[in-house]
Amino acid sequence: MDRIAVVYDLGSAGVMDIAAALENFATPVFVCPDSTDPSQPKELMNEFGILCDITGLDLGQAVERIRDYNPKGIVTFSEHQLGHTADLAQELGLAFHSPHTVQYLTQKHVQRTILNSIGASSVMTRIVEDKESALRAFEEVGAPSVLKPNQGSGSRSTYPIRSVEDLVRACGEIFPRSALGRSELFVLEQEMDGVAPGAAWGDYVSVETAVHDHEITHLEVTGKFPLAEPFRETGSFMPAALSMAEREDVLEVASLALKALGVRHGVCHTEVKLTERGPQVIEVNGRLGGRVHELLADSKGINAIEIAVRIAMGDTGIMRNVGASPRRRVSFLYAKLPPLEATRMVRIEGTGNLQLRPEISRVIVHQEPGHNLDWRDGRLGNTYVCYGATQTHEDLSSLIADIEETVRVTYE
Secondary structure (H helix, E strand, C coil): CEEEEEECCCCCCCHHHHHHHHCCCEEEEEEECCCCCCCCCHHHHHHHCEEEECCCCCHHHHHHHHHCCCCCEEEECCHHHHHHHHHHHHHHCCCCCCHHHHHHHHCHHHHHHHHHHHCCCCCCEEEECCHHHHHHHHHHHCCCEEEEECCCCCCCCCEEECCHHHHHHHHHHHCCCCCCCCCCCEEEEECCCCCCCCCCCCCEEEEEEEEECCEEEEEEEEEECCCECCCECCEEEECCCCCHHHHHHHHHHHHHHHHHCCCCEEEEEEEEEEECCEEEEEEEECCCCCCHHHHHHHHHCCCHHHHHHHHHCCCHHHHCCHHHCCCCCEEEEEEECCCCCCCEEEEEECHHHHCCCCCEEEEEECCCCCCECCHHHHHHHCCEEEEEEECCHHHHHHHHHHHHHHCEEEEC
């Protein structure tokens, strides 16, 4: 069988999911680069594929080690490894985002500037590197605004700015006090005013897209539950609760953004805000969205991991009819997050009762009693996550209300 290099890191689809998706047509070569994640499942990679450990190697050495396995393509499902994968792909002569395109996809300030220039958004944005530059930016951007990392995902360290006092407090937390210290870059952007399509739903959606040689095929529009304060994601459902006209408008602006950013190959995840002036792009991610492959498989029978791999291997046949797959049901994942002021988990009760519901396939408790909490972790701070499916959006709305009544969580 042909081999595919899979650059693995934090936020990636799981090893088992990848291996199952590739069964009978490709062998995964799990490429393990330097990572901040100490729990890389290397034994599992070696069992269900081929382990290619490149930790500690420079680019040239890594390329030679990967080349020994003769992969037909290369892919990553981790936001953290888009840049490294682009460099590897370029040296190996394999299809992937170019390093130039990855810069557009991973640096929020650069991306926003491009999106504004083509009408995919209209959001004032300024780069911020310290308290002084933040205050200067605030004089132009004003409030309400959002302060967030220039590179990052999962709502990590994203601050709502309603006043100059909010900004000063945020800067005190994110920028080093020592003049010798260096911090990551942030951006200050105007906050978009959203309009939710219903009381139970969030005011934004995401578009899951496959791109092969610039040909864009949208797989589905994913709905979102309302954000937890300040901007933390609480889960997704598929398909979104939109009218056909709203859906077409969302797909149009997503296509516009992907073309402007120069996306040529791969599966992308584009977040779109629903506003009174029409949909505006929040950001484009150059990889499969978190947990999206599970929703696509359950809702439409589409294997997004397989699609991403086949695109990387140059299999154009995979694109036929994938966007036209009929919906089977409304699939969802619902994540419960602790309140902003919570510092420690004390007790959680009732999750066992959720397993008795036929609409719920599984419940995963992420934070055990005694666990320390910090809202800045974004969605990584989930208390528990429910997965399942309903027949209609109305059924889903009722089920979420039942989940909230069934599970009782106590925090400090």
